[in-house]
Amino acid sequence: MAFFYFYKMIRTEVRHSQPIAPSELIITPEGAIYHLNLRPEQIAKNVIVVGDQYRVERISSHFDKVDHKVSKREFVTHTGWYKGKHITALSTGIGCDNVDIVINELDALANIDLNSRLPKDSHTSLNIVRLGTSGALQEDIPVDSFVASTHGLGFDGLMGFYDARFEEDEIELLQSFKQQVDWPADCNPPYIVKASEDLLSRIGNDMYQGITATANGFYGPQGRSLRLKPKVDDLNERLNKFEHNGHRITNFEMETSALYSLSSMLGHHAVTVCAIIANRFAKTYSKDYHIPVDELIVKVLDRI
Ligand SMILES: O=P(O)(O)O[C@H]1O[C@H](CO)[C@@H](O)[C@H]1O
Numbered sequence: 001m002a003f004f005y006f007y008k009m010i011r012t013e014v015r016h017s018q019p020i021a022p023s024e025l026i027i028t029p030e031g032a033i034y035h036l037n038l039r040p041e042q043i044a045k046n047v048i049v050v051g052d053q054y055r056v057e058r059i060s061s062h063f064d065k066v067d068h069k070v071s072k073r074e075f076v077t078h079t080g081w082y083k084g085k086h087i088t089a090l091s092t093g094i095g096c097d098n099v100d101i102v103i104n105e106l107d108a109l110a111n112i113d114l115n116s117r118l119p120k121d122s123h124t125s126l127n128i129v130r131l132g133t134s135g136a137l138q139e140d141i142p143v144d145s146f147v148a149s150t151h152g153l154g155f156d157g158l159m160g161f162y163d164a165r166f167e168e169d170e171i172e173l174l175q176s177f178k179q180q181v182d183w184p185a186d187c188n189p190p191y192i193v194k195a196s197e198d199l200l201s202r203i204g205n206d207m208y209q210g211i212t213a214t215a216n217g218f219y220g221p222q223g224r225s226l227r228l229k230p231k232v233d234d235l236n237e238r239l240n241k242f243e244h245n246g247h248r249i250t251n252f253e254m255e256t257s258a259l260y261s262l263s264s265m266l267g268h269h270a271v272t273v274c275a276i277i278a279n280r281f282a283k284t285y286s287k288d289y290h291i292p293v294d295e296l297i298v299k300v301l302d303r304i
């Protein structure tokens, strides 16, 4: 039976009456989806996504049993069992363009019959937790602490290519952002999407919480200047000062807005939790970020 009522964004799903063509839904001769190289039986309902492919092994080293290890390009997947829970750890690589591939292909594995090439009658909702690293945009959030993202604030432009529709509170927050921040006209139009409330409270309860700005680069788009000058000098200061009904922008990373928006539209639950490895206002950097990342891995595994 399909349950659609909990979706945050209004679904604009395509209703296929004909099989999806081989050029659109690409399946290998082994029956695996194109980029992830996975077959449907190789993923669990609980999925931990990470940017760095080497973090997958750090997660699965805690598993009691690993059933599948598959990799292709930067997409490394380990599926197994942790204290009776079936979990997939999967690397996305860096950036929203990769998240577009990962979430669409994960959803296809869960919700499209790869033989008939038609969406299944019953919908499977995945729990997707992004376990990342991030830079704090507030001085009081120290390196080696954890931030759970209440919202993704997308500067990546991905939603411009989908028929995405947002909820009223997301639109209100975005309006307030546009008024306060004076967003540069020739940058991608920003968008805001909420986390899954259930996953946020289950996984991020004891963490700093706030809006996560998702940038489409690590340097210029996050206000870093090595040998190139940013177009807007004080963008990070403007992000730092933004406030709306108690919401503030806590951190920068590069995947959350795409994860939240695509998951929401496709009927999955998603949350991001990050280890803060740099503080952009205190100008500090973690002495060894693997320590908080490993701590975060255990928290997520115990709570997912
Ligand atoms: O540590 P991961 O999960 O890759 O996350 C962060 O680190 C990368 C940049 O160094 C970006 O992917 C950013 O989102």
Ligand SMILES: O=c1cc[nH]c(=O)[nH]1
Pocket (backbone or CB within 6 Å): 133, 134, 135, 136, 218, 222, 252, 253, 254, 277, 278
């Ligand atoms: O500052 C940072 C740190 C990690 N990841 C980012 O995207 N930015």
